[in-house]
Amino acid sequence: xxxxxxxxxxxxxxxxxxxxxxxxxxxxxxxxxxxxxxxxxxxxxxxxxxxxxxxxxxxxxxxxxxxxxxxxxxxxxxxxxxxxxxxxxxxxxxxxxxxxxxxxxxxxxxxxxxxxxxxxxxxxxxxxxxxxxxxxxxxxxxxxxxxxxxxxxxxxxxxxxxxxxxxxxxxxxxxxxxxxxxxxxxxxxxxxxxxxxxxxxxxxxxxxxxxxxxxxxxxxxxxxxxxxxxxxxxxxxxxxxxxxxxxxxxxxxxxxxx
Numbered sequence: 108x109x110x111x112x113x114x115x116x117x118x119x120x121x122x123x124x125x126x127x128x129x130x131x132x133x134x135x136x137x138x139x140x141x142x143x144x145x146x147x148x149x150x151x152x153x154x155x156x157x158x159x160x161x162x163x164x165x166x167x168x169x170x171x172x173x174x175x176x177x178x179x180x181x182x183x184x185x186x187x188x189x190x191x192x193x194x195x196x197x198x199x200x201x202x203x204x205x206x207x208x209x210x211x212x213x214x215x216x217x218x219x220x221x222x223x224x225x226x227x228x229x230x231x232x233x234x235x236x237x238x239x240x241x242x243x244x245x246x247x248x249x250x251x252x253x254x255x256x257x258x259x260x261x262x263x264x265x266x267x268x269x270x271x272x273x274x275x276x277x278x279x280x281x282x283x284x285x286x287x288x289x290x291x292x293x294x295x296x297x298x299x300x301x302x303x304x305x306x307x308x309x310x311x312x313x314x315x316x317x318x319x320x321x322x323x324x325x326x327x328x329x330x331x332x333x334x335x336x337x338x339x340x341x342x343x344x345x346x347x348x349x350x351x352x353x354x355x356x357x358x359x360x361x362x363x364x365x
Contacts, residue, residue, distance in 0.1 A: 137298030208297035211311030230293030241294035
């Protein structure tokens with residue numbers, strides 16, 4: 108079962124005692140929610156009941172996990188988790204890898220990156236990790252050049268070459284699909300693209316290379332790695348049925364890590 112948790116009330120979610128057979132897993136909209144719903148079906152015959160809890164942004168799922176409102180989450184890549192741990196002090200650890208979802212460039216105004224206008228507006232996520240990822244994609248596409256040594260989290264201040272005088276609009280990642288009418292283009296995470304009705308394979312005008320460090324993960328609280336439900340959760344996610352579901356549904360826009 109999937110329940111929508113509005114941002115304003117997510118932290119008020121009542122935790123309820125989890126047992127080895129009853130857990131809540133937090134996800135973000137799009138493919139993470141869709142896949143976890145299928146994982147729940149696979150896990151049930153194993154004796155594991157998964158309540159899929161959908162959050163509306165990238166910030167609350169880690170806070171909810173740290174607060175004990177959910178037992179695990181599945182929505183983020185490791186660079187994002189590392190940044191959250193560093194900035195917010197969460198005692199959270201990854202227990203398994205899941206999928207990779209290359210970030211795409213989308214536009215309501217142009218059909219190819221060569222058509223991006225001089226002085227045009229480019230939307231990017233406003234969180235440090237995904238914003239940095241977007242800038243790295245733009246560098247990969249040859250549209251900007253970043254200062255050396257910025258690693259995986261460059262900022263717009265690290266742009267040293269910008270031949271098209273691109274103007275960066277930093278917005279909440281979930282808001283970017285709804286903002287395309289006001290932008291010349293935007294870098295959008297695949298989960299928010301899918302949740303908004305965009306087809307990454309058909310609607311994107313450029314895609315991040317599949318060879319990237321942003322593999323997604325299942326995360327639990329530090330100390331919960333040995334809980335009885337952990338291995339069944341991993342086994343259900345890494346099952347042949349889930350691999351087939353992902354391949355059949357997403358046609359190469361979502362890649363499995365196992």
